[in-house]
Amino acid sequence: xxxxxxxxxxxxxxxxFVLMDEKGNLMExxxxxxxxxxxxxxxxxxxxxxxxxxxxLADLKLGAEVAYPCINVELxxxxxxxxxxxxxxxxxxxxxxxxxxxxxxxxxxxxIDLQQQRNxxxxxxxxxxxxxxxxxLAGELLKYKNEELKRIQKLKTAFFSKVSHEIRTPxxxxxxxxxxxxxxxxxxxxxxxxxxxxxxSKHLSTIVNDVLDLSKIESDKISFEKISFxxxxxxxxxxxxxxxxxxxxxxxxxxxxxxxxxxxxxxxxVRISQILYNxxxxxxxxxxxxxxxxxxxxxxxxxxxxxxxxEIKDTGIGISAENLARIFEPYEQATADxxxxxxxxxxxxxxxxxxxxxxxxxxxxxxxxxxGTTFTFVIPFxxxxxxxSKVTDDTSINRNLKILVGEDNPLNQKILTExxxxxxxxxxxxxxxxxxxxxxxxxxxDLIILDYKMxxxxxxxxxxxxxxxxxxxxxxxPVILFTGELDQAILDKFNKLNVRSVLNKPIEPKLLLDTxxxxxxxxxxxxxxxxxxxxxxxxxxxxxxxxxIDIFITTMPEEFQKMKExxxxxxxxxxxxxxxxxxxxxHYMGIRKARKILDLLEKDLDSGKHKAxxxxxxxxxxxxxxxxxxxxxxxxxNWVN
Amino acid sequence: MGNSKKVILLGNFGxxxxxxxxxxxxxxxxxxxxxxIGVRIDKKMVAVNGQEVSMIIWxxxxxxxxxxxxxxxxxxxxxxxxxIDVLRPSTYLSIEKEISSLEDLLPNVPIVxxxxxxxLLTEKERIEIVNNLPLNDYVLCSAKNGSNVExxxxxxxxxxx
Numbered sequence: 001x002x003x004x005x006x007x008x009x010x011x012x013x014x015x016x017f018v019l020m021d022e023k024g025n026l027m028e029x030x031x032x033x034x035x036x037x038x039x040x041x042x043x044x045x046x047x048x049x050x051x052x053x054x055x056x057l058a059d060l061k062l063g064a065e066v067a068y069p070c071i072n073v074e075l076x077x078x079x080x081x082x083x084x085x086x087x088x089x090x091x092x093x094x095x096x097x098x099x100x101x102x103x104x105x106x107x108x109x110x111x112i113d114l115q116q117q118r119n120x121x122x123x124x125x126x127x128x129x130x131x132x133x134x135x136x137l138a139g140e141l142l143k144y145k146n147e148e149l150k151r152i153q154k155l156k157t158a159f160f161s162k163v164s165h166e167i168r169t170p171x172x173x174x175x176x177x178x179x180x181x182x183x184x185x186x187x188x189x190x191x192x193x194x195x196x197x198x199x200x201s202k203h204l205s206t207i208v209n210d211v212l213d214l215s216k217i218e219s220d221k222i223s224f225e226k227i228s229f230x231x232x233x234x235x236x237x238x239x240x241x242x243x244x245x246x247x248x249x250x251x252x253x254x255x256x257x258x259x260x261x262x263x264x265x266x267x268x269x270v271r272i273s274q275i276l277y278n279x280x281x282x283x284x285x286x287x288x289x290x291x292x293x294x295x296x297x298x299x300x301x302x303x304x305x306x307x308x309x310x311e312i313k314d315t316g317i318g319i320s321a322e323n324l325a326r327i328f329e330p331y332e333q334a335t336a337d338x339x340x341x342x343x344x345x346x347x348x349x350x351x352x353x354x355x356x357x358x359x360x361x362x363x364x365x366x367x368x369x370x371x372g373t374t375f376t377f378v379i380p381f382x383x384x385x386x387x388x389s390k391v392t393d394d395t396s397i398n399r400n401l402k403i404l405v406g407e408d409n410p411l412n413q414k415i416l417t418e419x420x421x422x423x424x425x426x427x428x429x430x431x432x433x434x435x436x437x438x439x440x441x442x443x444x445x446d447l448i449i450l451d452y453k454m455x456x457x458x459x460x461x462x463x464x465x466x467x468x469x470x471x472x473x474x475x476x477x478p479v480i481l482f483t484g485e486l487d488q489a490i491l492d493k494f495n496k497l498n499v500r501s502v503l504n505k506p507i508e509p510k511l512l513l514d515t516x517x518x519x520x521x522x523x524x525x526x527x528x529x530x531x532x533x534x535x536x537x538x539x540x541x542x543x544x545x546x547x548x549i550d551i552f553i554t555t556m557p558e559e560f561q562k563m564k565e566x567x568x569x570x571x572x573x574x575x576x577x578x579x580x581x582x583x584x585x586x587h588y589m590g591i592r593k594a595r596k597i598l599d600l601l602e603k604d605l606d607s608g609k610h611k612a613x614x615x616x617x618x619x620x621x622x623x624x625x626x627x628x629x630x631x632x633x634x635x636x637x638n639w640v641n
Numbered sequence: 642m643g644n645s646k647k648v649i650l651l652g653n654f655g656x657x658x659x660x661x662x663x664x665x666x667x668x669x670x671x672x673x674x675x676x677x678i679g680v681r682i683d684k685k686m687v688a689v690n691g692q693e694v695s696m697i698i699w700x701x702x703x704x705x706x707x708x709x710x711x712x713x714x715x716x717x718x719x720x721x722x723x724x725i726d727v728l729r730p731s732t733y734l735s736i737e738k739e740i741s742s743l744e745d746l747l748p749n750v751p752i753v754x755x756x757x758x759x760x761l762l763t764e765k766e767r768i769e770i771v772n773n774l775p776l777n778d779y780v781l782c783s784a785k786n787g788s789n790v791e792x793x794x795x796x797x798x799x800x801x802x
Contacts, residue, residue, distance in 0.1 A: 048684040052647040052697035056717040068713050070679025108678055116676040119654045126729050
């Protein structure tokens with residue numbers, strides 16, 4: 001088609017044609033919609049639309065066309081909607097671009113209104129649908145929550161009926177046996193009845209503690225300490241109890257803490273013990289033969305932040321996949337048979353899970369029926385920068401401790417004073433705060449053990465009176481406080497009054513001794529040794545362990561004396577034998593620090609190298625041994641039959 | 642002329658394409674919804690790595706699929722911004738198919754995916770919705786408060802050089 005043909009075809013009042021060369025230079029136009037000013041520049045430079053399609057126009061073949069419908073145009077003095085068509089034509093033997101602009105503003109403006117209505121209606125419909133769906137989801141969620149609430153309520157009711165039965169049965173048992181005790185004076189029967197009462201009370205105590213712990217967890221009143229502690233000591237102490245219990249069932253209980261686990265970490269030692277105790281006790285309950293292992297290793301480490309992974313594995317009855325999903329739910333046990341055959345409240349694992357969760361940890365369980373169960377939990381801790389401080393007091397001070405006990409309950413008084421005597425300490429006992437105040441004015445004490453709830457003047461009032469009226473000397477006496485309701489508010493109250501330790505009732509003698517040792521040694525009592533190997537080797541025989549500790553305490557100073565004499569005489573061959581002889585003793589007592597020096601000493605004596613360092617190494621070994629002996633003297637008291 | 646780049650904005654109607662362009666080019670926003678028909682062209686000069694680029698932005702009327710849009714609009718495009726509305730799943734349910742079809746039609750043309758209207762979500766809803774979006778690597782934008790609008794266009798401009 002020639003230009004003339006286009007002109008005759010398109011020349012209408014609503015159409016404009018623009019002829020330009022392939023570089024965008026204006027050649028001819030009809031000025032129907034707008035007029036180009038005289039000095040108007042290159043069209044590609046002046047009109048962004050043309051600029052953006054310049055390559056498309058360049059690529060257009062001769063005789064071909066490209067159309068752009070519905071362009072919103074604001075060009076010179078024209079404003080409206082146009083359809084554009086571009087043709088590449090031959091004009092005087094030159095390639096030219098013919099741009100046809102057709103003004104359809106009226107038509108498109110009318111379309112905008114229709115389109116606007118259509119779009120708004122579709123969008124409204126969509127948003128309405130979404131709202132409907134959300135309302136349905138919210139309804140379903142509410143229904144689920146209600147059902148869950150009903151289910152928990154039902155379980156709680158069933159639980160409380162079960163717990164009330166579980167509590168009443170041992171209480172009735174204890175009352176019955178106590179009645180029989182009053183009527184029977186035969187020593188053997190009395191011993192047997194006392195044993196039954198002890199075991200039944202322990203069982204009752206577990207149930208009550210579970211219920212109280214759960215109540216604290218559910219009311220969000222549980223708090224976690226952040227203090228530096230020795231994780232190996234915790235593992236060793238918890239495992240020791242189970243080695244003994246396992247032996248009675250013919251089950252081997254072993255534990256292992258990997259070498260890369262730091263000595264001291266910051267966290268809540270009591271809660272970690274509680275979790276381990278609960279899981280190990282669970283394993284022991286459900287394992288008839290085989291073994292139970294506790295493995296502790298580093299999960300991840302970043303700067304002073306560490307995650308420690310605890311794995312408790314047993315060869316017990318296992319749990320089916322179906323029941324596995326429910327075992328952490330409160331008031332649930334794997335099956336009804338579990339309750340019948342193994343007892344328990346079904347709260348233990350839920351408490352464990354909550355204790356871990358609230359320390360920002362996680363717990364997993366894997367199990368196969370008849371093969372066994374593995375519980376794995378990971379808890380984050382801080383690595384403690386504190387090293388155990390040196391011992392400042394010697395054991396003679398410790399054994400000569402004079403303790404003032406303020407406790408009104410005769411049974412608790414009896415328990416406390418019996419154990420205090422057993423540990424070799426002296427004591428005076430009063431049954432209220434007035435008595436404590438009077439005694440403090442009469443004689444000197446090294447430690448005060450106070451009950452929180454006492455008649456006339458309770459523990460809190462006593463301390464407030466002491467802090468306000470007594471001088472520095474009396475107020476420097478460390479105080480251990482016992483309470484039946486241990487929570488953060490009570491802890492805060494007593495922390496303000498500078499109480500060294502607040503312990504929960506019922507009285508746990510081992511924990512009390514640990515606390516006393518910690519106060520007077522200023523560090524965990526068992527941090528310098530680990531009796532795990534000795535316990536395993538002796539099958540938990542208390543007397544044997546006691547004797548082993550005793551032999552170590554009494555013979556080691558002599559051995560060092562001998563080693564020093566041999567060194568002074570230069571008799572290195574005999575010194576080598578002496579070192580070799582004492583090595584197993586350190587192994588039995590689990591004094592790891594000493595074992596490293598012993599290895600070095602043996603190596604040096606064998607090779608004849610580093611002779612000048614021998615006195616330093618023997619002195620270091622002696623210092624480590626003496627520090628361990630100080631603690632073993634207290635530990636020994638735990639192993640008296 | 643010279644370093645000019647044709648950029649087309651695609652996506653369903655009502656997702657906020659025109660608002661994004663108005664915010665990017667004129668720093669303006671209006672809560673009123675005015676539907677776009679056909680195409681409206683705007684231009685913005687941007688400096689990318691010290692190089693000046695003229696972005697000629699084609700704000701194309703929204704459609705549920707780009708196949709309903711005239712092919713000439715897409716012809717010679719250097720880059721695409723594909724916009725979705727985070728509140729309306731219908732605007733992104735077929736996004737995988739759409740993107741794949743655009744990639745077939747315009748091979749090697751960079752596409753930036755923009756999730757608009759995040760100002761209407763809480764932080765929790767934003768995380769939940771973004772995690773459930775098909776595909777990834779969206780620029781989360783608000784044409785209303787201008788959040789990340791510049792970033793979305795700049796991201797495309799960088800890939801055009």
